[in-house]
Amino acid sequence: MSDLIRLLLVEDDDSAARMMASHLDGCSEFSVSLDRVSTLGDAIAATHDHSYDLVIVDLELPDCSGLANVTRLKEAAPSATIIVLTTECDEEGTLEAIRLGAQERICRRDLQSPQVLSVIRHSLARQQHLLTAQSQAMTDALTGIGNRRAFERELERRFNEHHRHGVPFSLTIFDIDHFKKINDRWGHDIGDKILRIVGENLYGEVRATDMVARIGGGIFGVIFVATHLAEALQVSHRVRGKIRETCGARIQDELQLTLSGGIAEVAAGDDIRSILNRADEALYVAKQSGRNCCMAHDGLNVSGQVAVPCLS
Structure with a gap:
């Protein structure tokens, strides 16, 4: 995992954004370059300008809600680790978000927990393993370029x-x-x-x-x-x-x-x-x-x- 993680936080709630930033400021395992936007449209525009390692996205945004946020961000930033931020800790919804490309879910009620950093760390590691496997599956073994x-x-x-x-x-x-x-x-x-x-x-x-x-x-x-x-x-x-x-x-x-x-x-x-x-x-x-x-x-x-x- 890189020592510097470029993170895009897609969150329109200031309180939730402050809690997330507080966790990241206190992280000693890696440093984070944090950008924050409040709408899905701004998030997609940001992915066109920057390459993000991690995107944490609220599933209830002013311009889009639900799992469509995951689908559209996955299209815009296919290699980024995506974590969804939810109000309800719904296991079925979490599994569907993962099926669509997210790595994990964080419930709002858990935002004050130190486990937030553990979720981020494990999600980044799983995404890296996934990208490595995908790269091997889509690489021509002889030339080293795509197949x-x-x-x-x-x-x-x-x-x-x-x-x-x-x-x-x-x-x-x-x-x-x-x-x-x-x-x-x-x-x-x-x-x-x-x-x-x-x-x-x-x-x-x-x-x-x-x-x-x-x-x-x-x-x-x-x-x-x-x-x-x-x-x-x-x-x-x-x-x-x-x-x-x-x-x-x-x-x-x-x-x-x-x-x-x-x-x-x-x-x-x-x-x-x-x-x-x-x-x-x-x-x-x-x-x-x-x-x-x-x-x-x-x-x-x-x-x-x-x-x-x-x-x-």
Whole structure:
């Protein structure tokens, strides 16, 4: 557990907030950076600006009440430890909150008890174990980046953000050209090294907010957050070019390592299958066009160039 815990307290009652702050001030096990807001809307906005380790949320807020507070905060801050603050010590309600993603419950009548810190400590530890297990389950063992399961989960998250807030995203499916022939000629040890180096370079070339995964064989996926088709195509061209220039020589002097890519942007009515189908169609055209290139599907046509949309 980190020595510094960043905590968001979502509580509109000043007395309850003061009692919670008093417990935290007296804690000797870890230090806490505390932010407090009074509404769920302000809490969600705060999670967009900061990364919180812990969120303690009252289930009765001015703008939202009940377990919807847990659901929406879990969507906004999926890795944060969530503890709910309740008026009634209802076991059934507690179990439902945990099912929805909370780690524990604190009753208002227990706010003066020193056990509050124990609840916080144990909740943080359980969440850390959970995150570690989830990370292992969604990590490609060979490359250390996300696997297909992680890629699809991130796509679901981006679709939720797009549907709720209109945030665009694009994705690229990259395929290592002639990967089977490379394995046949150079052996699977070289093939594995290629996969690791491609994964490493893709991860290093995109933003921290973007997501890179190996989704099968020599196929990689990149999700570009808040990115339109033209920009995703431009970045994909750059990444492809850099891998061609630098990666082959790191493996074998004679090896020519190239990628082909297919790009698509989320559109109205899309689901995971439809956006992946467009990216796959664009990738097919890239392969048929000689490989070592990227193509984008704009919903109607596939092309290696896409006009930048006018934002005025």
